[in-house]
């Protein structure tokens with residue numbers, strides 16, 4: 001089946017009403033969704049934002065789990081280090097997984113959407129309808145990012 005044919009059958013074909021309400025709920029630790037993973041371009045964007053070298057940013061704010069870079073977490077809460085007073089303090093430089101949320105491939109089936117997204121995210125059902133085209137773009141971006149993170153080179157990612 002071609003990609004366009006399969007997209008026609010998605011439950012989100014007519015778009016999804018969603019608008020971030022700034023609750024910070026997607027930035028707190030939730031088991032398997034606990035880490036904010038970072039591709040090299042995510043780390044480079046952050047480094048530019050902080051006017052640091054990428055290697056310095058990586059040393060100061062990142063660590064690896066099973067060979068994959070992610071932001072360090074708050075030692076007490078385990079939430080994202082950049083969540084301050086329930087708001088993202090690095091919004092313009094936020095990484096891919098934060099930009100594409102909640103349109104991640106692993107939750108864009110009707111069952112997971114209900115269980116993993118709609119049940120806790122107050123942005124679902126609010127604001128304008130996000131078109132299927134925009135959702136598809138976010139899905140592709142997130143898929144690409146996940147491929148980069150999980151690729152065969154992940155274990156030898158140099159500190160750069």
Ligand code: SF4
Pocket residue numbers: 026027036080081082083084087088089090091094095098
């Ligand atoms: S970088 Fe910002 S949007 Fe992403 S998890 Fe951290 S506080 Fe939330």
